[in-house]
Amino acid sequence: MTLIASSIGRKFAMALSGLFLVIFLTQHFAINITSVFSAALFNELSHFMGNNPLVQFVFQPILILGVLFHFTLGFLLEIKNAQSRNVKYKTYRGAANAPWVSRNMILSGAVILSFLGLHFYDFWVPEMNYKYIEVLPLNSERYFEELIHKFESPVRVGIYALSFVFLSLHLYHGFSSSFQSVGLNNSYTKALKTFTVAFSIVIPVGFVFIALFHHLTAF
């Protein structure tokens, strides 16, 4: 297991878990955006995701593990990296040679992590409670209502939007950088970079749009 113990192995693991989360994010967005134009389709998809055994008992645990893995390793690496320079510089001009986002992944990551806490509290905990603790009857129509309800509070929408700004920053560096980590740096890199930058803006903006849309159209 030299691979996972080594610096490059960990870098690889960060990249792969990150890419996995990007795929999840895309899927999540694809479902959420349907809520803007079709409550019925949104309900149908949500019901499928919430009750399909494969999704619930295979994909969902993998996703949770993926999230746990990504941020735990992220924090561990940050500690290790901080120790690699035990005496700090008095003057350090990081901005002279690297963008802010790339130097502050731990910060954007931490904001996203706290948002995930809120998000779990908002959606996942009630959902688990509904399905597995109180075991309420199946209702394939309830999802859209719940969604609208959550976006009523302007404070929550504000927090939501702010978190997605950080997600955008995190993706801006992380997405393209994961290809470098797994060893892809070739003539396609420039095109890939353009794509990942577009992705890191479009997807978070899309999420914020969904939230604002429901917030503004709910009344």
Place this chain on the structure above:
Amino acid sequence: MALDSKIPQGSLADKWTTHKSNINLVSPANKRLIDVIVVGTGLAGASASATLAELGYNVKTFCFQDSPRRAHSIAAQGGINAAKNYQGDGDSTYRLFYDTIKGGDYRSREANVYRLAEVSANIIDQCVAQGVPFARDYGGLLDNRSFGGVLVSRTFYAKGQTGQQLLLGAYSAMNRQIGRGKIKMYNRHEMMDLVVVEGKARGIIARNLVSGELERHSAHAVVIASGGYGNVFFLSTNAMGSNVSAAWKIHKKGAHFANPCFTQIHPTCIPVSGEHQSKLTLMSESLRNDGRIWVPKNLEDVKAIREGRLKPTEIKEEDRDYYLERRYPAFGNLVPRDVASRAAKERCDEGYGVNKTGEAVYLDFASAIERYGKEQAHVKGLDTEDSALVKKLGQDVIRAKYGNLFQMYEKIVDQNPYETPMMIYPAVHYTMGGVWVDYNLMTSIPGCYAIGEANFSDHGANRLGASALMQGLADGYFVLPYTIGDYLSNDIRTGSIDTNLPEFEKAEAAVKAQLEAFVSNKGTHTVDYYHRKLGKIMWDKCGMSRNAKGLKEAITEIKALREDFYKNVKVPGTTTDFNPELAKAGRVADFLELGELFAKDALERNESCGGHFREESQTPEGEALRDDENFTFVSAWEYKGDPSQAKLHKEALNYQEIEVKTRSYK
């Protein structure tokens, strides 16, 4: 002691092969019982260390830098010669041998030079096998370029970093042996003295530069690969740390020092910009292919330029003196290094120097830019009369050829050489002289060897471009590893040498005393103060042209400076910590002795040859005049307690294969 160069019998072409077949060998089992010390990790030292360790000897290698990779071989730009004849242009071992002897102005040893040419091809094979990234053409094969003084393309190169790539190759070979435990590497260690036991070199006293501790290291043979002594001039293209100390210490213990006055002064360096200057930077010789060298014809123009009232580009064509083209119509700007350097000095001495120090001439690319520009415009079917367009096209051609050099010039001088002529001036670059060695590269101390620039043997009075790298690697990879076995075969029963012998104790005590004397001296001047003064004497009186009066003055002045140095030098800190000033003091002390011997040697050699120009020995036109009848010999100086007492031994140079001729570039 008489000089015996130990040149093997037989025809020139067979000497090395026959010699290798006849010398004694050490069996692999016995090599494990033998220790060898190598001082220096440039091309010669690194390649020798790696090869000796591969053979099975226990090698201890020393360098004063923080890593063996930093040795100054790394700075060589142009390339490395080898008689591969890959271009099919008629190159051969003999031709490389002949060019080297002729380039050296017939003052080098025939047998050594022939051997150098013979093994040159192996160097390229070896380096490619190590993964050295030489330049290649589109067919994937090795590319060559041409260098000054020869008629074939035999120079292998890796852009402008050939030295670095070759040194990293040798360093990688060393790393492999360090990893195997066969080389014990001592970084940041300086050799302070040689230990001689019963007439044989048996070890060194080294100083750990970080802790200041003195260490005794014993061995069955000691190899000095510490490079040249150009820094005796203070300003040179050498690295700041380059020094003569290892070579000088063995000289004081009995090794003869040969031809100390043979110094190469390179014509195209960036001029001194002021008093603060600490070193000089070389601009590749290749620039002289396209640059034209000139100074103004009129002294009023010179004055106006110095005062900033006139720009060089404003001087009319007829008011410029293209002095190389004027004096040497056949070779023009492409005369050999020594000739170009002297001509620049002559103009500047007459007051035509074009910068504020009066020591610079122009290297002008304007006509090359125009020529190339017109050619390009013609090729592209554009207007050849549109001067702006022509200039732009021409600049693009120049940029493609010399872009990195132009950029380096701009960084240092802060002038754009595409728009205004470069300023250049000659600078000390390489020393052909060095420790005297026999054919086996052994010095006059049994068991003590000298390789690479540290020895004297292959370049005579002038070295050709791209030959220094060749010699360093030839000595380290292919000569010393054979010849050292012949000597060590007598040491297989000796066992390891005890470092508690009285000779070690005595040597260490002497080193310690000198170090203590430096730090406890309550002087007033810094080490650099003395080094600068020495450099000025050397440059003014032992530089590009020398005369008896100046040399005699130099001897007196250096002696006086040395006495003053010991009285009034101020060295801060202690002997027991990291103290770069103390290390520098020791090196400058040795330069102050070498400088005197240098001047003495230059005075003794009353002829002009290669880089050594005696004003008393010139043709009516002012060209160098060799005196073959009286000076076809190597001056090998034996130390007798003081440089002024040094005793001259002459090793006659016998040319069997080559007819000695006069060089002419008219």
Place this chain on the structure above:
Amino acid sequence: MKLTLKIWRQANAQAKGKMETYQLEEVSPDMSFLEMMDVLNEQLIEQGIDPVAFDHDCREGICGMCSMFINGEAHGPDRLVTTCQLHMRKFKDGDTITIEPFRAKAFPVIKDLTVDRSSFDRIQQAGGFVSVNTSGNTQDANAIPIDKHDADKAFDAATCIGCGACVATCKNASAMLFVSAKVSQYALLPQGKVEATDRVLNMVNQMDEEGFGNCTNTGACEVECPKGISLENIARMNREYLHASLKG
């Protein structure tokens, strides 16, 4: 020019260091940064103060020995230069300049601005070579043609001077640019391919043992590298490493 210098002073590896302030008058804009340091040291010696210890040797940007962290950047504000090639005209009269050593756990300070970079040597000793003995006729140099494209890329990687600016500038003190340059040089050449698996595993292992941090792809190393070594080399090393690990 008049300058105020704030320089890290530390008597030895064990001592606790601190920043000291020095005033320097009459600095010429034509001086190189190290010549300015020479002037300072002469001044300090005359005042009876211990001069500042700093590493330097060739002073033409190739030996890789000089190593100063100037105003928060490795080798100072100029690009594609080492400290010795940085000139004072990059600064203004009256400027305050901070000078610190290259800092990393794997580069312990020896004294003042001098650090111990022997960790780089040890990484090279772990596998930065082709195992070929000196014979001079292993194979004719032209026996294996090498694609010019590959040869040029190998050369570009090989231009690394081992100064450690990449480590010094990286917020994680990672040595991946340095290690990848060597791995790449050999990976691109047929001579190096034979031992490629062991080389990358051993060199990366040694790099980790020395205590360098992990790469997070900020790209700062590439910007500050005096020789412009490309990040592409790190991707190549990652690839080589994964390939080697999976191979076993």
